[in-house]
Amino acid sequence: MTQENLDKRITIDSEQCGGRPCVRGMRIRVSEVLDLLASGLSYQQVLDEMPDITEEDINACLAYAARSIDHPTLLKFFGLPAVTLLPLD
DSSP: OOHHHHHHHEEOOTTSGGGOOEETTSSOBHHHHHHHHHTTOOHHHHHHHOTTOOHHHHHHHHHHHHHHTOSOEEOOOTTOOOEEOOOOO
């Protein structure tokens, strides 16, 4: 999925859902879609639960999650908390 397509499907608005990533500006959080998939629901079951989204939206949620965690994390050392390095783009 291209970044442009992902940007159209996954939106972040500080005035909506506490600034959490949502599907196409709706109040359907990416985390809700991922939670349903993680609990074992199939794509079709997720679509049945959330009729306003599409299969492409589910794919976008997965792509967003994959890109969100694709960065280095420094491990805890000498009792200090772990530090996550985020890209500066």
